[in-house]
Amino acid sequence: MMNETGDTPGQSWLWLFSLLYQVEPFKSSPSVDALAVFTMVVLTALLTLLPFIPGLRSLPRRLPVHRLIWKDYYRNR
Numbered sequence: 001m002m003n004e005t006g007d008t009p010g011q012s013w014l015w016l017f018s019l020l021y022q023v024e025p026f027k028s029s030p031s032v033d034a035l036a037v038f039t040m041v042v043l044t045a046l047l048t049l050l051p052f053i054p055g056l057r058s059l060p061r062r063l064p065v066h067r068l069i070w071k072d073y074y075r076n077r
Contacts, residue, residue, distance in 0.1 A: 016040070 020026045020036040029035055051057050060066065067074055
């Protein structure tokens with residue numbers, strides 16, 4: 001079953017897979033399917049392991065981006 005939104009065909013979570021088929025290193029490769037799956041596995045592993053990587057897990061404390069987003073909340077405190 002497909003729940004299409006607007007004029008976009010297919011599932012919305014497939015946009016990253018379909019993006020990989022449009023960029024040049026993947027587009028001209030004969031094994032684009034294997035490269036796309038491998039790239040998605042690596043990206044998923046990095047995202048999953050992000051809390052355990054010492055330099056990256058402390059970035060939110062060093063870069064207070066959340067204070068820009070929640071500036072109204074922090075203004076009243």
